[in-house]
């Protein structure tokens with residue numbers, strides 16, 4: 001397939017708007033991605049024509065939405081190549097997925113003095129979710145360090161593993177530095193010690209082919225809104241052998257075994273419903289399937305290829321700007337560039353770029369421990385998607401030069 005960037009951009013209505021009287025240049029895709037018209041249309045279509053709560057009614061609308069919801073589960077299954085569709089749990093997003101899993105694992109499997117290994121690159125979602133466990137006492141976290149390029153020192157992993165290690169929970173791609181971690185290798189090492197692995201795929205699924213069976217990860221989580229789907233929907237994938245034995249952590253409608261509820265005791269539903277208490281974001285799930293189908297239509301390999309060229313171009317151009325410091329120079333990177341212009345505060349750079357219509361993120365990117373490791377209090381982050389263009393990178397570079405003229 002030829003990558004027709006003009007046609008692709010036309011699929012995303014927001015990309016043709018102006019901000020501050022300049023064409024919008026949206027480089028904040030790590031925070032959230034824009035939505036193609038098909039996804040917007042799908043949401044409107046459901047609310048206009050089919051809306052009804054799922055799994056509860058015998059009437060036409062409820063049957064329709066229930067079927068569409070379960071078909072969406074199958075779409076996710078095929079997108080990440082899960083063995084069974086019941087290994088796909090719908091959640092509110094990556095944060096929701098990690099918290100759900102942490103709550104469930106810490107009921108019985110992880111005990112208060114056990115350990116979970118994370119990395120220095122983790123998003124707060126994969127740090128704090130463990131710290132809120134056990135009434136706030138938290139799970140003991142052991143941290144895999146990085147080198148100055150922002151790559152994991154994977155050779156240190158065996159040293160961190162002890163008989164108390166109950167889980168390794170690592171991001172596949174760093175949202176701040178763009179580092180692509182060798183998760184397959186980590187999973188292989190972990191399994192030699194019989195330790196399960198959770199992969200935070202929030203910044204990975206939209207950039208590269210994810211095959212959970214090939215990775216052999218025990219759990220995989222991601223957010224819909226970072227892969228062109230609506231907010232408030234996400235995925236917790238878990239191997240059947242794990243999800244089957246883990247207890248639910250939220251009780252309510254739809255997760256109970258029909259006929260079993262009494263004031264004394266209740267039995268739970270089979271997978272995946274055991275983990276989906278109450279009314280789920282079924283509209284979000286159905287629209288997420290539309291987004292995944294849209295991505296499949298373009299081809300994740302084509303996306304990866306194009307983004308690789310875009311990253312190379314951006315890296316080359318930004319590296320040639322004097323006074324610009326790039327944070328994160330891993331050999332294997334996704335389409336993210338974090339930088340500072342000498343001593344100019346990231347917030348000032350972001351504000352000036354915004355006046356030029358350029359949306360970048362500034363701050364710690366929910367990775368405060370990583371900021372401490374880098375000895376900075378934030379960066380400017382340009383995170384690209386397959387609808388960004390080489391010309392937009394040129395405009396970003398001119399914007400950076402403009403910032404420099406205002407400060408130096």
Ligand code: PMP
Nearest residue numbers: 093094095123125171175202223
């Ligand atoms: N993990 C990573 C690596 C992320 O980039 C993010 C979002 N920035 C999250 C977790 C949390 O995702 P969400 O806010 O969609 O729950």
